[in-house]
Amino acid sequence: MLRIFQDEEKKRKVMKQAKQLWDKSLQIGKNGLEKGLKASGDGVKKAWNGMREERARREREKAYQEEYEAQFRYHDNDLTFEMLISADEAKVYEKAKRKLKEVKRLHSDPRVHMEWEAKKYLSLHDYFTAKIDHYIKRRNEDPLALHRAIRYCERQIEYAPVAKKAYQMDPYNFGxxxxxxxxxxxxxxxxxxxxxxxxxxxxxxxxxxxxxxxxxxxxxxxxxxxxx
Incomplete structure (x- = not known):
């Protein structure tokens, strides 16, 4: 071995081979580490996406979980309509009914009565409008807000036949x-x-x-x- 290193040419050749072997071993180790990190990163990413999907599912369920307290009913010669409403929605409608009774007590004009009869039914329509506006403005910052915005749009669309009747019965409204x-x-x-x-x-x-x-x-x- 000593004689090898006494020969400068052989010495350089051996050193070159040693360096190549060293570089190769480093590259193998590096590739293995990169594969391990990539596999680990993919696993973390997959777990993260799964967590986000599960959170979105729970948020959707929460947005659609409503405790209905009452049943709204409307009936005339052309339309029979029923819809479950929440406690807050029932309060809005009851307040509108009390206002109509007060107007009838204070005013004798039947046109005024019809105006406030229409307002009674439109109270829920207007409530849905306020909720839609509130949640749509927040849809990009809060996933739950997006689901609630969709839900209130659907609620107002469901209620649309009654809202249409209300606008038509209002003598001061046209179209x-x-x-x-x-x-x-x-x-x-x-x-x-x-x-x-x-x-x-x-x-x-x-x-x-x-x-x-x-x-x-x-x-x-x-x-x-x-x-x-």
């Missing part, structure tokens, strides 16, 4: 206004490119007579579907 529930849910569907669901709601809102340029919106959405 139906825009409908926040339809507009809000259509907008949310468009944000996630659920074009067909948005078209379905546009068609429904148009059929019920709510204000909006529905024909133009439907054509625009149909073009989105064709472009997919």
């Amino acid at each position: 139906l206004p825009q409908h926040p529930g339809y507009n809000g849910l259509i907008h949310l569907y468009v944000e996630v490119e659920e074009w067909e669901s948005a078209i379905r709601l546009c068609t429904q809102a148009k059929k019920q007579g709510w204000q909006g340029d529905w024909e133009t919106e439907i054509l625009r959405l149909e073009a989105k579907v064709r472009a997919q």
Whole structure:
């Protein structure tokens, strides 16, 4: 071994081979470490995504868990309607009923009575509008707010036949206004490119007579579907 190192050429050759072996062993170790870290990172990422999905599922369930306290009923010659309402919604409606009784006691004009009869039914419609506005503004910062916004849009759309009747019975109102529930849910569907669901709601809102340029919106959405 001593004679090898006495020969400069052989010495350089041996040192070069040793360095190559060393570099190779380092690279093998590095590759193994990188694979281990990648596998570990993939596992953490998978676990993190699973946790987020589970949290979103629980938030959706929480948003849809409502304790209904009463049943709202509406009936006339053209419409029979029933809907479960929460304690807060029942309070809003009872307050509107008391206000109508007070108006009837103080005013004899039947047109005023009809105006406040309409307001009684629109109290729930307006309550849903306030909730939709509140939660839609917070949808990007709070996943639960998004689910609640969707839920209140759906609630107001469910209640739409009664709201339509209320607007029609008001002697001081002419025509139906825009409908926040339809507009809000259509907008949310468009944000996630659920074009067909948005078209379905546009068609429904148009059929019920709510204000909006529905024909133009439907054509625009149909073009989105064709472009997919």
